[in-house]
Amino acid sequence: MAATFTVGTVPGALPLLGHVAAIGRSPLEFMAALPVHGDLVRIRLGPWPAYVVCDPLLTHEVLVNDRVYDKGGPTYDKLRQVGGNGLVTCAHRFHRRQRRLVQPAFHRDRLPGYARAMSHQVDVTTGPWRDGHVIDVVATMNAFSTGVATRTLFAADVDETVLTEIQQATTDMFDGVARRLLLPFAWLDRLPTPGNRRFERARRRLERHTRQLITDYRKAGVDHGDLMSMLLAARDDESGGLTDAEIHDQVLTFFSAGSETVSPALAWAWHLLGQHPEVRAELHAEVDSVLGGRVAEFADVPHLKVTARIITETLRLYPPVWLLTRRTAVDTDLAGQRLPAGTVVVFSPYVLHHHPALHPDPERFDPDRWRNGAGCPAAERAFTPFGAGARKCIGDEYARTEAALALASMAARWRLEPLPQARVRAAPRLALAPRSLRMRLHRR
Numbered sequence: 001m002a003a004t005f006t007v008g009t010v011p012g013a014l015p016l017l018g019h020v021a022a023i024g025r026s027p028l029e030f031m032a033a034l035p036v037h038g039d040l041v042r043i044r045l046g047p048w049p050a051y052v053v054c055d056p057l058l059t060h061e062v063l064v065n066d067r068v069y070d071k072g073g074p075t076y077d078k079l080r081q082v083g084g085n086g087l088v089t090c091a092h093r094f095h096r097r098q099r100r101l102v103q104p105a106f107h108r109d110r111l112p113g114y115a116r117a118m119s120h121q122v123d124v125t126t127g128p129w130r131d132g133h134v135i136d137v138v139a140t141m142n143a144f145s146t147g148v149a150t151r152t153l154f155a156a157d158v159d160e161t162v163l164t165e166i167q168q169a170t171t172d173m174f175d176g177v178a179r180r181l182l183l184p185f186a187w188l189d190r191l192p193t194p195g196n197r198r199f200e201r202a203r204r205r206l207e208r209h210t211r212q213l214i215t216d217y218r219k220a221g222v223d224h225g226d227l228m229s230m231l232l233a234a235r236d237d238e239s240g241g242l243t244d245a246e247i248h249d250q251v252l253t254f255f256s257a258g259s260e261t262v263s264p265a266l267a268w269a270w271h272l273l274g275q276h277p278e279v280r281a282e283l284h285a286e287v288d289s290v291l292g293g294r295v296a297e298f299a300d301v302p303h304l305k306v307t308a309r310i311i312t313e314t315l316r317l318y319p320p321v322w323l324l325t326r327r328t329a330v331d332t333d334l335a336g337q338r339l340p341a342g343t344v345v346v347f348s349p350y351v352l353h354h355h356p357a358l359h360p361d362p363e364r365f366d367p368d369r370w371r372n373g374a375g376c377p378a379a380e381r382a383f384t385p386f387g388a389g390a391r392k393c394i395g396d397e398y399a400r401t402e403a404a405l406a407l408a409s410m411a412a413r414w415r416l417e418p419l420p421q422a423r424v425r426a427a428p429r430l431a432l433a434p435r436s437l438r439m440r441l442h443r444r
């Protein structure tokens with residue numbers, strides 16, 4: 001029997017602003033409350049209507065039909081300002097060729113090499129840690145994953161100041177996009193405000209550095225085993241390879257996709273472990289037996305089962321990519337609702353992950369709910385931190401490896417304690433990160 005779906009409208013839209021003010025005030029609460037209005041719900045983003053899918057089957061339908069539900073809508077219109085025509089942001093008509101060319105860089109064979117850079121970066125990050133000191137966990141995890149992104153992209157001997165400038169410029173651009181996300185009118189992006197000027201400066205700096213790196217790599221002609229070497233070597237019969245402009249967009253894509261997603265996941269994991277000492281004790285027992293105080297390596301990952309479950313449960317409660325949009329390329333029907341070409345459709349892993357019908361007691365942090373794995377049939381559609389279909393995250397294994405190596409290696413030597421009375425809140429901007437998270441280090 002075909003499933004029947006309900007379609008509803010969210011009340012409270014303001015003239016001109018629609019629901020933008022309510023979303024800006026408390027985005028997570030707004031999103032989590034949507035399923036009571038239906039499986040497909042109509043909201044207004046500024047003056048424009050948009051439909052949010054709140055049911056896993058409908059979400060799946062949207063994600064696998066990427067020809068109909070193409071990349072577009074508010075998040076992608078803004079993200080293109082960073083990722084250009086790279087793999088995350090490109091439209092369907094450019095996608096298959098790019099994915100084919102980029103895929104080998106994420107083949108399982110490449111992971112051990114990337115994992116070496118990740119393990120090394122754990123030492124770089126924890127080197128300055130001192131017993132009893134308080135660290136800014138969000139900034140520290142961000143520096144860690146940006147370091148990993150830098151080293152896995154560019155293993156060549158690149159000037160440190162250039163790499164630091166690239167990291168800073170990527171962060172400035174990402175912040176700029178996050179600020180612009182809820183602005184309903186594109187012309188506001190072009191006003192000469194300090195934020196817009198900083199964004200433009202960062203864009204020009206990044207452009208200059210990546211062009212120079214591409215030229216240097218091409219001239220040297222050496223395979224460094226890094227992402228950049230793979231992008232330069234990528235070939236197919238139809239088009240040859242990626243052009244310099246395409247490589248430039250992929251570099252920016254990997255930089256932002258690689259660093260702005262894993263770091264909030266790690267920060268949330270430390271926060272959750274601080275709130276749940278019984279789970280943290282389980283993690284410590286596992287890393288003591290598998291690692292005995294050393295930094296984890298790629299070969300350890302299959303043995304870090306508690307670590308993996310903690311990461312999965314963290315991605316459920318706080319999916320870093322919490323809200324994304326599509327735009328219908330043609331007239332279509334969804335849940336029996338006619339959607340004309342150009343309609344904005346929103347999907348949110350956060351909504352599905354907090355849906356009480358899909359995850360019993362959804363607000364409870366319970367890594368054991370994943371004892372049977374994250375791939376069991378019921379979980380498959382209700383758990384979508386990496387998306388689904390042809391546009392599913394290409395870096396999911398890379399991200400899980402990075403998160404596991406970091407969490408296990410850091411927990412092997414350190415315990416992170418929450419500060420008394422600290423209130424940790426989510427800052428749902430482009431990625432869902434804690435607004436601020438400071439914790440005290442204890443050497444184990």
Ligand code: HEM
Pocket residue numbers: 087088089099253254257258259261262265319320321324325384385386387388390391392393394395396398399
């Ligand atoms: C916890 C970490 C991560 C999360 C939660 C995450 C999440 C996602 C999601 C939800 C999508 C689908 C977007 C959509 O359908 O609109 C995606 C796509 C993508 N991600 Fe990730 N990601 C993570 C880490 C990474 C890393 C480390 C990289 C690269 C180094 C990466 C590269 C990409 C790329 C290139 C795409 C586009 C794939 C395509 O369209 O073919 N991601 N990611």
